[in-house]
Amino acid sequence: MASSPPDLLFGLRNSFYLGAFQAAINNSDVPNLSTDDAIERDSLVYRSYIALGSNQLVIDEINSSAPTALQAVKLLALYLSGDKGSAISSLREWLSDAAVGNNPILRLVAGIIYMHEQDYNEALKHTNTGGTMELLALNVQIYILMHRSDYAEKQLKAMQQIDEDHTLTQLANAWLNLAVGGSKIQEAYLIFQDFSEKYQMTGMILNGKALCCMHMGRFDEAEALLLEALNKDAKDAETLANLVVCSLHVGKSASRYLSQLKLAHPDHILVKRVSSAEDSFDRAVQDFVLRRD
Numbered sequence: 067m068a069s070s071p072p073d074l075l076f077g078l079r080n081s082f083y084l085g086a087f088q089a090a091i092n093n094s095d096v097p098n099l100s101t102d103d104a105i106e107r108d109s110l111v112y113r114s115y116i117a118l119g120s121n122q123l124v125i126d127e128i129n130s131s132a133p134t135a136l137q138a139v140k141l142l143a144l145y146l147s148g149d150k151g152s153a154i155s156s157l158r159e160w161l162s163d164a165a166v167g168n169n170p171i172l173r174l175v176a177g178i179i180y181m182h183e184q185d186y187n188e189a190l191k192h193t194n195t196g197g198t199m200e201l202l203a204l205n206v207q208i209y210i211l212m213h214r215s216d217y218a219e220k221q222l223k224a225m226q227q228i229d230e231d232h233t234l235t236q237l238a239n240a241w242l243n244l245a246v247g248g249s250k251i252q253e254a255y256l257i258f259q260d261f262s263e264k265y266q267m268t269g270m271i272l273n274g275k276a277l278c279c280m281h282m283g284r285f286d287e288a289e290a291l292l293l294e295a296l297n298k299d300a301k302d303a304e305t306l307a308n309l310v311v312c313s314l315h316v317g318k319s320a321s322r323y324l325s326q327l328k329l330a331h332p333d334h335i336l337v338k339r340v341s342s343a344e345d346s347f348d349r350a351v352q353d354f355v356l357r358r359d
Contacts, residue, residue: 075103078110083233084261085270087114105133109171112139119301121147134160135171142175145182154179161192170198177204186212199225199234206238210245218242236261244277251281269295273304276312285315303331310336 074096081090094111112124116139124143128136145153157176161167173192180189186208196202202225209218222242225235236257243254255278261271272295279288289312295305306327313320328337
């Protein structure tokens with residue numbers, strides 16, 4: 067029986083999935099790639115730049131003659147840079163085109179953008195048929211956001227049938243365990259711990275372990291992990307948001323982390339919730355003053 071050819075992009079994919087974005091970029095010079103693999107390599111590199119906040123670099127480098135997958139990644143960069151209306155308009159146009167609408171990277175980008183828009187039903191229209199491990203993993207995330215852990219579990223089982231040891235399968239398992247809670251938190255922690263022993267420590271892994279620790283009431287340990295993550299990226303949204311929550315639990319001021327989060331990520335859900343609570347408090351104070359007068 068002939069052995070399958072080596073997966074030349076395994077290391078690059080793994081780095082991207084686990085949040086080692088600069089490592090993915092630095093180690094992207096992989097020789098002897100097929101045309102399809104080269105496109106996948108480039109899409110992962112440009113998505114790594116997006117994850118590092120270099121949206122404009124992606125917008126500038128991908129031109130109109132680039133393959134559909136890279137054009138889709140450029141749309142994601144446009145959307146995340148603030149040009150949301152134009153990006154969504156182009157996205158809809160491309161998705162309706164029979165020639166390119168079923169491209170897996172385009173469908174993945176559609177799912178990511180509509181997930182950001184909190185239009186989960188629209189996201190699932192483009193991702194639910196699966197086809198790649200990334201699409202299945204995105205489905206798990208979307209169903210968790212919809213508080214449908216039952217559907218998320220079905221997607222996870224589909225991933226486990228394809229490759230139980232795949233990095234995305236393990237990540238999806240950890241996400242679902244965190245969403246379910248209870249005794250599953252320890253299982254999620256062990257997954258992130260295993261990643262931390264096998265691979266380069268990243269902000270994503272540190273945040274995963276910290277979330278598990280917070281669920282288990284180990285806030286001092288969570289704070290140490292989050293501060294380590296902050297040393298890796300001082301502007302990471304999830305690190306700052308988790309530090310806000312963790313600081314409140316350990317009795318420390320969270321104002322500096324919240325201020326950093328507001329400056330770097332004004333659209334983050336925690337910022338919106340805090341702003342809404344502050345507005346409600348201000349209205350309540352004004353109403354009280356008016357009634358008293």
